[in-house]
Amino acid sequence: MTTEKPRAASPAGWKADQVEAWYQTLDTYAGAQEKFHWRHLQSPYAKQVMNLQCNFCHQGNDPREESPHAVPIAQSSDWRGGAANFTLRKMVNPTETCLRCHGVFPGENMGLPAKWEETKESLESADTPNGCLTCHAEQFRTVRHNVSYLNAKAIEEAAKTNSDVCFGCHGGRHWYRISYPYPxxxxxxxxTDTPDWAKDRPSASDARFALPVPAK
Known part of the structure; x- marks a missing residue:
């Protein structure tokens, strides 16, 4: 599965080395187009900042529905918030897997323009290579990434010199028109006042993935 290669050209004749997807424009993207599983599990960057295992996405399987987290007898669910069972005959639930790193940039939640590119130029310089850390170094959301499927220390270290490390998972590789509701x-x-957009957010990571917050 991780040794397969993508097509050299699409059925319509477009050659892979002559087109560029939006996620390939990030500084953190390296090399030619590769298969999905290789990019997520075996690419150098994935190994640097993530710790994905097969069962992060493939969390279970109902033989008939191919639905993770379904209990056939009671037809109940153990998804976060008691969300309904996943019944579209897919092997994963994108809402609780893919969306975590492939949602849109939530600029409106931070009082910023919808596009990070419109803000980035005014925040970054040779002395401040990552504009995200203008606010997120010491002021807001300073407790983050302490989950088993990410390498928190490596992310923080890489982010010191490149905002695409942050933006990549927070809008730069978006496949969806919404963003993940992070805790x-x-x-x-x-x-003490919680903004309206955050009132339903949890205050801790999913217990399945949560790690202790490292001491500073």
């Missing part, structure tokens, strides 16, 4: 872990001096 809002309390941070020092966190405001």
């Amino acid at each position: 809002r872990h309390p941070w020092p001096d966190m405001p």
Whole structure:
């Protein structure tokens, strides 16, 4: 599965080395087009910042529905918030897997323009190579990435010199028109008022993936 190669050209005749997808424009993308599983499990960048295992996406399988997290007898669900069973005969639930790193940039939640590119230029310089850290170094959401499927320390280290490390998973590789509702872990001096868009957000990561917050 991880040794297969994509087509050299599409059925319509477009050659892979002559077209460029939006996610290939990121600084963190390297090399030619590769298969999905190789990119997520075996590429150098995936190994650097992630720790994905097969069962992160493939979390179970109902023989008939091919639905993860379905209990055939009671037809109940153990998804977050008691969400309905997944019944579209797919092997994964994109809402709780793919969307975590492939949602749109939530600029409106931060009072920023919808496109990060419109903000990036005004925040970055030779001395400040990552504009995200203008706010997220010490002010907001400083507790993050402490989950088993990510390499938190490597992400923070790489992000010191490149905002595409952050933007890649927060809009730069978006496949969906919504963003994932990440938990809002309390941070020092966190405001007591919760904005409307965050009122239904959990305050801790999913227990299946949560890791202890490292001491600073």
